[in-house]
Amino acid sequence: MSEQKIINFMGQRKIAATFSLLLLLLSIGSLAVKGLNFGLDFTGGTLVEVNYSVAEPLQNVRNTLEKSGYNGAVVVNFGSDTDVLVRLPHGQSDQLGAEIIAALSQDVNGAIELRRVEFVGPQVGDELKEQGGLAMLMALGLVMLYVAMRFQLKFSVGAVSALIHDVIVTLGVFSILQIDFDLTVLAAVLAVIGYSLNDTIVVSDRIRENFIKIRKATPIEVINISLTETLARTIVTSLTTVLVLVALFVFGGEMIHSFALALLVGVVIGTYSSIYVASNVLLAMDISKEDLIPPAKEAAEIDDLP
Known part of the structure; x- marks a missing residue:
């Protein structure tokens, strides 16, 4: 049985970083200049x-x-x-x-x-804006805490960076196109955080396992191996989700049009960020075997396993 061909994802990391930076600058610029076109839920x-x-x-x-x-x-x-x-x-x-x-x-x-x-009333709208923003910040904070406890601090920073990237780009699309931003879209953005986190954690878990198993590989090689091993799962999950969202976007009617669009943009950009943004941040923070290899006693026990 032939070995799986390893894809050199990190060979394109500088191009991916430039692409992500352009997306963020475009989104932030639009949010600063045009802002979001808040619906009646927020404006009254x-x-x-x-x-x-x-x-x-x-x-x-x-x-x-x-x-x-x-x-x-x-x-x-x-x-x-x-x-x-x-x-x-x-x-x-x-x-x-x-x-x-x-x-x-x-x-x-x-x-x-x-x-x-x-x-x-506008007072209710202002309250919704404040609570919606707090809900998003709380979600990102809890994610960072969970990943730091579950994996390691550098993985936590990588995961939250990917989530912030996804949220800003999704909001940027709505700002550029000036599509109504209402409570359904806010719910979709929070759902995007959960979806993107799930994909990022799967990749992070495999990277951690391979750092422990493949002792002689460089960090770039370990990340490339891990991304290749999880690629099939990522593609299948994202593709099936996108197909459902496209059907909702086309046939679901105007009531959920914006909701489906926000999820569609978030899933696509979230799949990209789980491969490139989180991994790029790990390399930028000099992730190494020493960050993940268990103490000597535990390492010896792992080496003794058949």
């Missing part, structure tokens, strides 16, 4: 749910609202083709629901029923 506004007796094309609903002066309305189906959710960046008004129904009734055949009207 009014949510109106209406029911049509006969399904109405969403573009017709948008056009009708624009003619009536309700610019910037987000219109999506909610549950079925006859249930429509309208999000408006307008203040609270007791008559707003009736006004929306009156406006929509002008260009439609059939009956329209008002289901509910909800108002999200």
Whole structure:
């Protein structure tokens, strides 16, 4: 049985580092200049749910609202083709629901029923921003603590660097494209942290094992061997996840469009970062056998194993 061919991943580490740096600079620059296009969950506004007796094309609903002066309305189906959710960046008004129904009734055949009207104030939006940011920071902090305890401090820094890389690039995509950033997207970003961490830990575990087993190899050789051994698992996991997310993005409807996009970007960039970003950081921090080889007694016991 022939030996597995080792791929020289780390031979391209300088190119990968340059690529990552460009992605980060582009994302941070866009976030600083354009910022995120926060949805009503964060900025405040009014949510109106209406029911049509006969399904109405969403573009017709948008056009009708624009003619009536309700610019910037987000219109999506909610549950079925006859249930429509309208999000408006307008203040609270007791008559707003009736006004929306009156406006929509002008260009439609059939009956329209008002289901509910909800108002999200800017104070609630500010609180969501603060809590969302704290949730993300807490997740990264707990990840760093766990990896440091489970592996070693240098692995912890590498893993968190990869996660920060993934989060910034994902946010950068939403900033560049100015896609609405709401609570579903925030949930997707937190899910990306979990997905990327899982892949990074699998690779880190194999690197640690090989540092102990392959005593005469250089750090670059150990990392290349470890990445090659885990490549098949990484590809299968990422590919199956991407296929599901593409299906959700294309056929899932507008309600989860942004959610699927955030996960799709995060999974793709997370797969890349688990191979190059985390490993690059390990080499930059001069990871060595001495960092991972167990004490002499434990090492002797390992050597004595058949």
